[in-house]
Amino acid sequence: MKSDYGFFDPQNREYVIIDPMTPEAWINYLDGNGKLNAFISNGAGGTAWYSQPHTGRLTRYRLNGLPMDSPGFYLYIKDGSEIWNPSFFPSMQTLDSWECRHGMGYTRFKAVRNGVSADLKYFIPLNDEVLIWDLTLHNQSSSVKELNIYPYIDYSLHDFDKDTLYFLVCGNQAKYWNDKDGRGLMSDYFAFESQFMGKTIFSASERFEKFDMDRNRFIGRGRTEANPIGLKHGLNNSEVTDGGFYACGTFELPVKLEPGKSRRIIIKLAISEEFPEAIRISGKYNSFDEVNKASDQIDDWWKNTLDNCQVSTPDENMDVMLNAWLPKNIRSTMRNGRSISHRHPGNSTSLRFRDTMQDFMPGTSLYPDDVRALIPVLMGSITQSGRIVTSIDPVSLKCPTPEHTRSDAIVWGVFTIYKYLAETGDMEILEEVIPYYDKGEGSVLEHLVRGMCFVGENTGSHGLPHIFDCDWNDMLQVFSNAESGGESVMLAEQFIYAAKLLTEILNQVGKTENIPFLEQKSRDFTEVLSSKICWDGSWFKRLLYPDTELGSHNNQEGQIFLNSQSWAAIAGTLPSKMVCSAMDMVAKKLDTDCGIRLFTPPFTKMIDGVTRFNTNTPGSGENGGLFLHANAWAVIAETMLGNSRQAWKYFSQTLPNNLSARNPEHYGREPYAFASWVYGPDHQAFGHAALTWLTGGAAWTYMVGTEYILGIRPTLRGLLISPCIPPEWEGFTVARQVRGATYQVTVTNFNQVGCGKIILSINNRPVKGNIVPYVSSGETVKISVTIMK
Ligand code: GLC
Numbered sequence: 001m002k003s004d005y006g007f008f009d010p011q012n013r014e015y016v017i018i019d020p021m022t023p024e025a026w027i028n029y030l031d032g033n034g035k036l037n038a039f040i041s042n043g044a045g046g047t048a049w050y051s052q053p054h055t056g057r058l059t060r061y062r063l064n065g066l067p068m069d070s071p072g073f074y075l076y077i078k079d080g081s082e083i084w085n086p087s088f089f090p091s092m093q094t095l096d097s098w099e100c101r102h103g104m105g106y107t108r109f110k111a112v113r114n115g116v117s118a119d120l121k122y123f124i125p126l127n128d129e130v131l132i133w134d135l136t137l138h139n140q141s142s143s144v145k146e147l148n149i150y151p152y153i154d155y156s157l158h159d160f161d162k163d164t165l166y167f168l169v170c171g172n173q174a175k176y177w178n179d180k181d182g183r184g185l186m187s188d189y190f191a192f193e194s195q196f197m198g199k200t201i202f203s204a205s206e207r208f209e210k211f212d213m214d215r216n217r218f219i220g221r222g223r224t225e226a227n228p229i230g231l232k233h234g235l236n237n238s239e240v241t242d243g244g245f246y247a248c249g250t251f252e253l254p255v256k257l258e259p260g261k262s263r264r265i266i267i268k269l270a271i272s273e274e275f276p277e278a279i280r281i282s283g284k285y286n287s288f289d290e291v292n293k294a295s296d297q298i299d300d301w302w303k304n305t306l307d308n309c310q311v312s313t314p315d316e317n318m319d320v321m322l323n324a325w326l327p328k329n330i331r332s333t334m335r336n337g338r339s340i341s342h343r344h345p346g347n348s349t350s351l352r353f354r355d356t357m358q359d360f361m362p363g364t365s366l367y368p369d370d371v372r373a374l375i376p377v378l379m380g381s382i383t384q385s386g387r388i389v390t391s392i393d394p395v396s397l398k399c400p401t402p403e404h405t406r407s408d409a410i411v412w413g414v415f416t417i418y419k420y421l422a423e424t425g426d427m428e429i430l431e432e433v434i435p436y437y438d439k440g441e442g443s444v445l446e447h448l449v450r451g452m453c454f455v456g457e458n459t460g461s462h463g464l465p466h467i468f469d470c471d472w473n474d475m476l477q478v479f480s481n482a483e484s485g486g487e488s489v490m491l492a493e494q495f496i497y498a499a500k501l502l503t504e505i506l507n508q509v510g511k512t513e514n515i516p517f518l519e520q521k522s523r524d525f526t527e528v529l530s531s532k533i534c535w536d537g538s539w540f541k542r543l544l545y546p547d548t549e550l551g552s553h554n555n556q557e558g559q560i561f562l563n564s565q566s567w568a569a570i571a572g573t574l575p576s577k578m579v580c581s582a583m584d585m586v587a588k589k590l591d592t593d594c595g596i597r598l599f600t601p602p603f604t605k606m607i608d609g610v611t612r613f614n615t616n617t618p619g620s621g622e623n624g625g626l627f628l629h630a631n632a633w634a635v636i637a638e639t640m641l642g643n644s645r646q647a648w649k650y651f652s653q654t655l656p657n658n659l660s661a662r663n664p665e666h667y668g669r670e671p672y673a674f675a676s677w678v679y680g681p682d683h684q685a686f687g688h689a690a691l692t693w694l695t696g697g698a699a700w701t702y703m704v705g706t707e708y709i710l711g712i713r714p715t716l717r718g719l720l721i722s723p724c725i726p727p728e729w730e731g732f733t734v735a736r737q738v739r740g741a742t743y744q745v746t747v748t749n750f751n752q753v754g755c756g757k758i759i760l761s762i763n764n765r766p767v768k769g770n771i772v773p774y775v776s777s778g779e780t781v782k783i784s785v786t787i788m789k
Pocket of ligand 1: 338475696
């Protein structure tokens with residue numbers, strides 16, 4: 001688990017980076033529970049935003065420009081004429097020792113230079129909108145140290161587009177000044193078209209005399225944050241007024257340390273929509289007690305959250321991902337959608353029906369309150385006709401982007417709501433009345449049914465669901481639109497599985513009138529899917545058009561796609577001979593040791609064989625790259641077929657710690673955050689990771705690990721136990737909380753089979769079948785499971 005760059009510390013749920021020169025910036029999200037959010041890298045690069053990164057950006061992070069991964073939340077220490085940073089960057093002065101600990105809800109740097117040690121922890125309290133920098137300096141030397149400390153931020157206009165494109169207005173949209181009562185550096189945003197007008201205070205637990213708010217004057221012409229002129233010549237006490245200046249926040253804190261002595265200072269960036277509240281928050285965290293309390297609350301909150309499911313298996317890389325880092329990753333996707341990271345610009349809303357529903361799936365057990373609050377909001381993306389708009393702004397509840405029809409959206413709604421019901425038993429949510437996106441209103445359940453009917457009713461000439469603009473695979477937009485007449489094999493398979501779950505829900509609540517339609521459509525789709533129309537001889541095709549198709553050996557490019565094979569297994573109604581053959585072909589034609597390709601060969605041309613293919617380069621992203629999100633479904637498929645060895649291979653090869661371990665330098669990105677995709681063998685960067693953190697792959701991989709490999713899966717009927725583990729494992733244990741009760745599961749695999757029939761006992765009493773009935777909240781149940789031959 002250790003590389004030259006760092007290692008996991010499972011005890012403290014941290015990843016410890018020991019070399020600041022990681023191949024790329026390795027980030028962490030500092031999610032609070034409120035509206036303030038930030039990410040920070042192991043070089044203290046990063047950005048903070050309020051509510052939405054598109055309209056509430058507080059500090060800048062340059063996405064394309066050099067130096068990369070800057071600016072951020074810097075702290076300069078001036079010791080004599082030398083200037084250094086506990087984060088190593090941006091000054092890059094050699095340090096005597098250094099480490100960065102990314103943890104659950106915080107990032108902490110510990111560095112020593114020339115007898116001075118700095119311990120600097122960044123976090124956002126759960127209940128207050130303030131980014132805390134908790135700094136302790138210690139004089140390890142035998143002489144007195146007279147230091148000056150300078151925290152630094154680069155203010156952004158709240159509106160990201162304006163900040164990026166219309167930089168001339170920078171000075172006209174916000175006001176910056178030093179508070180005459182010594183409360184800190186103030187900013188007041190007042191662009192009239194803004195969603196909110198943020199008031200920030202940047203200050204410390206100690207008063208300061210010297211400051212700068214004119215960024216260009218502080219940094220100096222021709223210089224960067226690595227060597228600001230202001231730190232050489234002294235601060236200017238400049239307040240930025242109207243007129244096109246760029247604003248920064250920095251101030252000077254003199255610190256005199258006798259030998260062996262320490263000093264703690266709290267630096268705070270507080271934000272509110274009103275100054276009295278910003279002043280209250282900022283003032284509160286002058287108290288070390290409050291800072292300690294807030295920090296302890298975060299630790300307790302994460303411990304309680306992660307106690308929801310703790311596993312102990314023979315594979316430490318699986319354990320560390322399931323017990324801490326995937327849940328952490330999922331929280332970041334739930335809060336930030338696909339919006340903002342070191343690679344995502346943050347210019348879109350965080351709620352997209354398809355993506356967010358998938359993020360919510362494991363969220364139903366880990367973060368049920370957030371999911372409960374947001375399901376009705378997301379369901380408001382469904383129109384009366386059952387069509388779904390792609391994304392919804394959580395504040396305006398309107399779709400901020402063109403309303404493409406992504407035909408698959410509703411199935412994710414069914415999966416998530418089923419899972420929410422299974423996890424919580426809160427059937428009342430189904431009756432909550434919410435508006436349709438266009439007009440009228442209906443219950444959550446009615447929304448679901450309409451969405452499914454829309455897919456079932458809108459079929460094409462072969463009798464499969466119309467793809468409209470695209471299904472799960474966005475890239476298929478290049479081949480499809482509402483007029484193309486394309487039909488999606490993957491969506492037909494997903495529909496069958498979703499219809500089964502929805503039928504279970506409808507039966508449970510006694511609203512059965514739509515069940516015959518769902519069942520009839522599932523039968524119709526099954527018939528077409530298992531006929532020559534969709535079967536290519538050894539695998540399932542992917543897309544049908546009136547006069548052509550994709551995913552067939554007749555195609556020069558795009559001959560075999562992963563998803564239509566995996567979902568054929570998950571659908572559960574297709575002939576097993578076909579499904580087995582299809583999954584064998586996945587292993588033969590698509591698998592690599594770093595993940596499974598989305599399809600092969602990648603496209604260079606459009607289906608006409610002439611026009612140039614114009615999105616991703618071959619082998620990257622959705623053009624035949626190793627799209628790890630989709631790999632999770634192949635794991636499910638293999639567990640359903642009982643192929644425990646293959647399921648394990650597919651699962652473990654996509655874990656970031658395993659991918660990175662092969663060659664951390666080449667892999668590039670964080671070993672603790674899930675990658676959306678990795679370059680495939682058709683690309684010269686094969687094995688290099690692209691986007692990390694914001695991907696549905698985190699949610700699915702967590703679920704696949706806990707529910708299909710370890711096989712502990714809440715259903716409406718009870719806790720289903722169905723492990724499918726590597727045959728050589730002796731067993732494993734899981735402590736899982738569902739509906740307030742704790743289930744302590746011990747699985748024994750002494751037959752070395754990994755998968756198959758089980759013998760189940762509950763509280764030492766043998767039970768038939770593989771379902772553990774739910775018990776009352778507060779109870780603990782001991783479950784032992786033996787996997788038989
Ligand atoms: C990205 C998108 C997601 C899409 C997937 C495949 O992850 O966020 O919506 O389903 O790509 O195209």
